[in-house]
Amino acid sequence: MRASRTSWFLDVLFAVWLILINIFYYAQFEELAKAKLAAFLRACHF
Amino acid sequence: MSFLTALLFFLGIVAFLGLCVAAGLQLFALFRFSTQNRLESLLFSAGIALSLLQVGFFFLSLGGWLTRFSIYFTLLVLALVGWRKFTAVWHLLRNGFHSTLQLLKTPARRAAAFAIGIFLSVDFLMALAPLTGSDALHYHFTIPLLQMGRPYHPDVSLSSSFFTGQAHLFILAALTLGSETIGLCLLWLGGVLTAAAIWCLARQLMPCDWALLATLTFTLTPLVFWQMSVSGAPDIWMAFYTTLAVLAARRGIAPQSSRWVALAGFFAGAAAGVKYTGWTVPATLLVWLLVEAPGLRNAIIFTASSLAAGIYPLLRNFWFAGDPFFPFLTRWLAPDRVNFYALGAVLAETHISRGGGSWLAALAYPFLVVLKGNEYGVGHYFGPLVLSFAPLLFTLRRDDPLVRAAVFVWGGCFLFNWLTSEMGRYLLPVYPLALALVFSGAALATREKAALVRRMCGAVIALFLLFGTLSLVQYAKDFLPVTLGSEPCEQFLERMAPDYNIATFVNRALAGQSGKTVVFFRHLYYLRLPFLNANPATSWLMDPRRYSNPDQLLSLLREQDVRWVVKSPDYPPALRDAFSALERDGKLLTFAEAEVENFASWRLYGTRQRTHVTILNVHSELSALARNFVPSSDEVSCHVPPRAVGGLPCAWPRE
Numbered sequence: 001m002r003a004s005r006t007s008w009f010l011d012v013l014f015a016v017w018l019i020l021i022n023i024f025y026y027a028q029f030e031e032l033a034k035a036k037l038a039a040f041l042r043a044c045h046f
Numbered sequence: 047m048s049f050l051t052a053l054l055f056f057l058g059i060v061a062f063l064g065l066c067v068a069a070g071l072q073l074f075a076l077f078r079f080s081t082q083n084r085l086e087s088l089l090f091s092a093g094i095a096l097s098l099l100q101v102g103f104f105f106l107s108l109g110g111w112l113t114r115f116s117i118y119f120t121l122l123v124l125a126l127v128g129w130r131k132f133t134a135v136w137h138l139l140r141n142g143f144h145s146t147l148q149l150l151k152t153p154a155r156r157a158a159a160f161a162i163g164i165f166l167s168v169d170f171l172m173a174l175a176p177l178t179g180s181d182a183l184h185y186h187f188t189i190p191l192l193q194m195g196r197p198y199h200p201d202v203s204l205s206s207s208f209f210t211g212q213a214h215l216f217i218l219a220a221l222t223l224g225s226e227t228i229g230l231c232l233l234w235l236g237g238v239l240t241a242a243a244i245w246c247l248a249r250q251l252m253p254c255d256w257a258l259l260a261t262l263t264f265t266l267t268p269l270v271f272w273q274m275s276v277s278g279a280p281d282i283w284m285a286f287y288t289t290l291a292v293l294a295a296r297r298g299i300a301p302q303s304s305r306w307v308a309l310a311g312f313f314a315g316a317a318a319g320v321k322y323t324g325w326t327v328p329a330t331l332l333v334w335l336l337v338e339a340p341g342l343r344n345a346i347i348f349t350a351s352s353l354a355a356g357i358y359p360l361l362r363n364f365w366f367a368g369d370p371f372f373p374f375l376t377r378w379l380a381p382d383r384v385n386f387y388a389l390g391a392v393l394a395e396t397h398i399s400r401g402g403g404s405w406l407a408a409l410a411y412p413f414l415v416v417l418k419g420n421e422y423g424v425g426h427y428f429g430p431l432v433l434s435f436a437p438l439l440f441t442l443r444r445d446d447p448l449v450r451a452a453v454f455v456w457g458g459c460f461l462f463n464w465l466t467s468e469m470g471r472y473l474l475p476v477y478p479l480a481l482a483l484v485f486s487g488a489a490l491a492t493r494e495k496a497a498l499v500r501r502m503c504g505a506v507i508a509l510f511l512l513f514g515t516l517s518l519v520q521y522a523k524d525f526l527p528v529t530l531g532s533e534p535c536e537q538f539l540e541r542m543a544p545d546y547n548i549a550t551f552v553n554r555a556l557a558g559q560s561g562k563t564v565v566f567f568r569h570l571y572y573l574r575l576p577f578l579n580a581n582p583a584t585s586w587l588m589d590p591r592r593y594s595n596p597d598q599l600l601s602l603l604r605e606q607d608v609r610w611v612v613k614s615p616d617y618p619p620a621l622r623d624a625f626s627a628l629e630r631d632g633k634l635l636t637f638a639e640a641e642v643e644n645f646a647s648w649r650l651y652g653t654r655q656r657t658h659v660t661i662l663n664v665h666s667e668l669s670a671l672a673r674n675f676v677p678s679s680d681e682v683s684c685h686v687p688p689r690a691v692g693g694l695p696c697a698w699p700r701e
Contacts, residue, residue: 011499014437015498016439018434021430022434025416025417025433027424028417032650036652
C-alpha cells in the first residue's frame, strides 16, 4: 500500500516537473514569436 | 538551382559515401574487426575512411598540395582500396533495405521513418542554398578560402584561423573543387551519418518504436537541422565520431578487446580533431576505460590512437603560435605574443561562465542552459526533452556497459562545458548520447509506470515534434526559394547573408585597385579583394596597446600594404581615436560612400537597418611608401590564386 502511494506520488511529481519544464522552455520563445508574427503581418501589409 | 543539379549533388554525395564505406570496409576487415550489426559495420567503415581522409587532406594542405588533382587522386586511391568491397557495400545496402522494410511493419513506424526521410531531404535542399551562416562567413569557409592553393600559414589578422580543425579540410577540398555547395553537402552528410549513429545506439538501448522516436527527435532538433544544413560549421562531425567512439568503446569492454579500444580511441581522437572542445571526448572516455577495465595497456592503446587521429591541428598551432590551444594558453606558453584585448574578446565570446564555480551554480546550469538558452550559447536550440526526461536516467540499467559509457562521456563533457564555457551549443557532440539515454529512460518508464506518466511523456514528445516541425518549416521557407530556383542567388544573398551588401559595395568600388583593404565587419567570405581584418576583437594583429597611437597605426598600414579603409558605419571603439586622427590629419581621404541595408542583430529576428559605408583612401604619399615596401621573408610569398581574397596572410607583428 505504502509502496503504491509512493509510486503514485513520484508519478505526479514527475508529471508536474514535465509541465513546469515545458512551460518555462516554450515561454522563452515569446520574443522570437512576436518578431516573426510582426514580420508576417508586415508582409501581409497589415 | 534546377532539380537536376540538386539531384546531381545528392548522387555525388551518395557516391562519395559509397566510396568511403567500401574503403572503410576493407580497412575494417584488414584489422579483423567484425560485427553482426550491418548498420554499425557501415558506420564504423564510413567513420574510419572519412576521418583518415580528413587527416590526409590536412597533411596535403600544410604544404599547399591540396589541389584538384590531389583530391581526385586521393579518391582514386580510396576506390582502389575499396575495390573488392563494392559488392559488399551493395549487399549491405540491399540487406539493410530489406530488414528496414521488415522493421517498418506498423503504420506508425512507417510514418516516423517517412518523416525522418522528409526532414533530412528538406535539410539537404537547405544545404544547397548559398552560404549565409554567420560563423561560416567569418571563418569556417573564409579561412579555407584564404588558404586555398597555398601552403598553410595562419593569418594573425584573423584570430580564428587557428580554430580550424580536421573537418575544415572537407570545406577546403570542396572550395578547391570550385563549389562551396559541396562543402555544405558534406556537412549535411555528417548530420545524416549522425542520425544513423543515434538510431544504431538507440536500438541497443530501447525498443524499435522508441529508437525511431529518438532519431526523429534528433532530426527535428533546431540546433541539429541548423548545423547540418545552413550553418556551414563542421561541429556535427564531432557528434558522429563521438557516438561511434562510445559504440566502439562498449565493444572494447565486453568482451575485452584491445582492437576495439583502439578503434574507440581513434574515433574519439577524430572528434577531438574537429575542435578544441572535442578533446573532452577522449579525456572522459579514457577515464571511463580506466574505471571499467583498470590497466595501463588499454589506456596506452586508447591514448595513442586518439592522438594519431586528432592531434594534428594542435601540433600545427604549436608550430606556428607556440600554443596548441591558441589563444587560450598563450599567456603561459608564449607570453610575448599575447594580445590581451583580442584574448579578452575571444574569452567573452566563448566563455560566459558567471556561476563562480559554486555547486549551486553547477546545479542551476542544466536548467539555465535549456531554459535561458539565449544567454547560454543557444542551449535552448536542443529542445526541452533531455532536461524533461533527465529524472528517468535513474531507471536505466546500470549493468549495461553501453549505458555506463554514454552516461560517463555525456556527464564528463557536460561538466567540462560548465567549468570552461557555459556555451550550450558546444554540447552538440554528446547530444546523441544524451538523447538516446533519456529516451531509453522514457521507454522503460512508460512500460513500467502508470498511465499518467505514459500520457505525459507522449504529450511532451508530441509537443516538441510539433515545435520542431514548425521551426523547420519557418526556417526552411527563407532558404528553399533560392534552392528551388524561384529566387535569384544575388537577391537571396542580399536578403539573407549578413554584411553581404557591404562586401559587394566594397568589391564593386575597389575593383581593379591595388593594395589591401582594411575592414572591420565580421562576415568576410564574400569579399573578393585582398583584405586585412582590423577589428581588434577578432584580429590578433590589431592590438590596441600597440596601435592606439596614429603614427604606430600608420606604420602598420604601411607595413601591410594597406591602401583602403572601410568604415561601416564607424571604427571599433578601441581604435576609433587613432583612425579618426588619421582622418583628421588628411591621411585617410573619403573615396566612396553608400547606404546599404544590413541586419541589425541576429538574422533570426529579421530586423534590418541602413548602414552607412565609407571607403577611405590612404593618402597617396603613404601609398607611394607602401609600394616601395618589400615584404620580409616571414610573410610567406606565393602566388595568389584567382579566387583568393585575402592577399598574403599576416605574420606576427614585429617588435
